[in-house]
Amino acid sequence: MKIIGITLLIGIVGFFIGKFIKHKSLYPFMPFKHDFRKRRDTFLKTMELMKRFGAKIIVETGTSREGLRGAKSNGAATIVFGKWTKENGAFMHSVDISEESVKNAQEEVDRQGLEKFVQIHQSDSLAFLENFNEKVDLLYLDSYDYSSDVEVQKKSQKHHLEEFKRIEGQLHDTTIVLIDDCDLPNGGKGKLVIAYMLERGWKILIESYQVLLVRENLILNETS
Numbered sequence: 001m002k003i004i005g006i007t008l009l010i011g012i013v014g015f016f017i018g019k020f021i022k023h024k025s026l027y028p029f030m031p032f033k034h035d036f037r038k039r040r041d042t043f044l045k046t047m048e049l050m051k052r053f054g055a056k057i058i059v060e061t062g063t064s065r066e067g068l069r070g071a072k073s074n075g076a077a078t079i080v081f082g083k084w085t086k087e088n089g090a091f092m093h094s095v096d097i098s099e100e101s102v103k104n105a106q107e108e109v110d111r112q113g114l115e116k117f118v119q120i121h122q123s124d125s126l127a128f129l130e131n132f133n134e135k136v137d138l139l140y141l142d143s144y145d146y147s148s149d150v151e152v153q154k155k156s157q158k159h160h161l162e163e164f165k166r167i168e169g170q171l172h173d174t175t176i177v178l179i180d181d182c183d184l185p186n187g188g189k190g191k192l193v194i195a196y197m198l199e200r201g202w203k204i205l206i207e208s209y210q211v212l213l214v215r216e217n218l219i220l221n222e223t224s
């Protein structure tokens with residue numbers, strides 16, 4: 001009886017330790033309870049680079065349709081980078097084709113007091129990017145949903161490549177590009193756009209669930 005009790009206790013303690021180790025928060029930047037899991041490290045690096053290069057304009061395709069509740073699933077990038085813009089005198093544009101996604105993201109933006117720093121546009125991302133006439137410091141590509149259906153995967157990959165092509169003329173020497181949902185079967189959202197960028201003078205800084213790219217000739221003098 002005693003052995004069963006001890007085994008049970010060890011199991012419960014192990015369960016919570018495992019949960020704690022997997023939990024990847026952005027604390028103290030965001031409250032500890034939000035788990036950014038597979039995106040935490042790439043978000044941190046992106047924000048570090050934005051600070052270093054004095055980023056002022058952020059463009060995201062695909063908005064935070066679940067608000068901060070979607071930190072672990074969708075990423076909640078609109079809120080993470082939106083908060084960064086508020087604290088660093090920058091501005092963020094997030095574009096989404098879905099009325100519902102826009103509504104949900106706008107509610108979270110308002111809840112977080114980010115409405116002066118984040119503008120959510122309802123539009124197809126391709127049309128939006130085509131007409132965007134400011135220089136972009138961070139481009140975050142995360143729209144057309146990827147799925148297990150190979151035809152959908154191909155459409156998503158083509159869409160993200162096309163997004164990049166439409167905004168390419170507004171990218172400069174220290175622009176940072178972050179692409180979501182890459183470490184997935186058949187190459188994820190980034191497959192075509194990353195191949196395109198690598199042929200055009202970009203390099204990969206981090207290749208994980210998200211892929212982070214900068215210009216090939218950018219010298220970063222990394223200390224960490």
Ligand SMILES: C[S@@+](CC[C@H](N)C(=O)[O-])C[C@H]1O[C@@H](n2cnc3c(N)ncnc32)[C@H](O)[C@@H]1O
Pocket residue numbers: 060061062063064065066070074075076077078095096097098101123124125126142143144145
């Ligand atoms: C994965 S969610 C974006 C998650 C968000 N970036 C975050 O970090 O929470 C993908 C979003 O892309 C949007 N989307 C799909 N196709 C699109 C298109 N052609 N143009 C703009 N948005 C699109 C969907 O409506 C959905 O809200």
